[in-house]
Amino acid sequence: MAAANAEDGVAGDLIYEKWAPTAKTTLVEKGLWDVVENGLSPDPTKIPELAATIKVADLAHWRNRVMRDIKALKILQASLPDSSFRTTISAASAKELWDSLAKGNEEAKLRRLEHQFEELSMCEKESIVSYFARVSRIVEELQKI
Numbered sequence: 257m258a259a260a261n262a263e264d265g266v267a268g269d270l271i272y273e274k275w276a277p278t279a280k281t282t283l284v285e286k287g288l289w290d291v292v293e294n295g296l297s298p299d300p301t302k303i304p305e306l307a308a309t310i311k312v313a314d315l316a317h318w319r320n321r322v323m324r325d326i327k328a329l330k331i332l333q334a335s336l337p338d339s340s341f342r343t344t345i346s347a348a349s350a351k352e353l354w355d356s357l358a359k360g361n362e363e364a365k366l367r368r369l370e371h372q373f374e375e376l377s378m379c380e381k382e383s384i385v386s387y388f389a390r391v392s393r394i395v396e397e398l399q400k401i
Contacts, residue, residue: 270340295351
């Protein structure tokens with residue numbers, strides 16, 4: 257994954273906190289969010305116990321979910337800046353892409369907060385209360401991750 261600086265959400269010019277809600281809303285609006293949230297079940301024709309007994313309707317339902325996943329993946333990929341798209345090109349499903357970006361965002365957030373904590377120092381005219389509030393805010397954010 258591309259290196260993330262303190263302002264990055266994940267990689268390059270993707271600001272995850274802005275991108276994710278917009279992408280989710282688009283997928284919800286198009287009725288595709290469930291395939292991102294729940295992923296796909298394995299191909300039933302590849303599971304010997306199921307292959308012999310699968311009903312046509314069940315197979316059609318699975319294929320429909322695969323098509324919806326492809327649509328969701330296309331929407332997600334199209335909404336990404338080039339730098340992030342390149343890091344997620346190998347994602348095989350919409351869920352995999354979404355989870356990869358969410359994990360990358362958490363890692364970038366952690367690096368940013370660790371850097372802020374390491375760089376903490378009390379300013380010359382800053383009160384101890386103000387300094388402690390800054391330290392506490394960073395510690396609280398770290399604990400959330």
